[in-house]
Amino acid sequence: MPTIRFLSADGTEFAVEAQNGRTLMETALENSVPGIIAECNGSAACATCHVVLPEEIMLALGPISEHxxxxxxxxxxxxxxxxxxxxxxxxxxxxxNISVRVPAA
Ligand code: FES
Structure with a gap:
């Protein structure tokens, strides 16, 4: 089970066990990480689940969709x-073990 280290906007770290196949948004909500609102419940229609990932992970994840x-x-x-x-x-x-930063609004 991978560990995800969410960093909230005030610098607090939330290190949580995450299930493969779940999204980072679901993982954040299930662990009450502040700053992830997810108004559209994962439909990619609200941008209230914005996070910032390390560069090396961005490369490994590949290109994002146009939407x-x-x-x-x-x-x-x-x-x-x-x-x-x-x-x-x-x-x-x-x-x-990646750090997932929740940017200050
Ligand atoms: S929950 Fe991700 S865009 Fe709305």
Whole structure:
């Protein structure tokens, strides 16, 4: 079971055990990570699940969809090079021990 290290906007770390196949958004909600709202419940339609991932993971995950790319422009916090919608990223062993930052709104 991979460990995901969510970093909230105030710097608090939430290290949680995540199930492969669940999304980062589901994992964050199940563990009450602050700052992940997920208004659209994972439909990639609200951008309230915005997170910032490390560069090396961005490369490993491959290109994001055009729709997700467009939606990230509507995130409340400024977009960064590691920005993703956490509802569109599935947990896998490749994500073990990564830091997932929740940007300040
Ligand atoms: S939960 Fe709405 S875009 Fe991810």
């Amino acid at each position: 997700e790319n467009d939606m990230l422009d509507f995130a409340e916090a400024p977009r960064e090079s590691g920005s993703r919608l956490s509802c569109q990223v599935k947990v896998s062993d490749a994500l073990d």
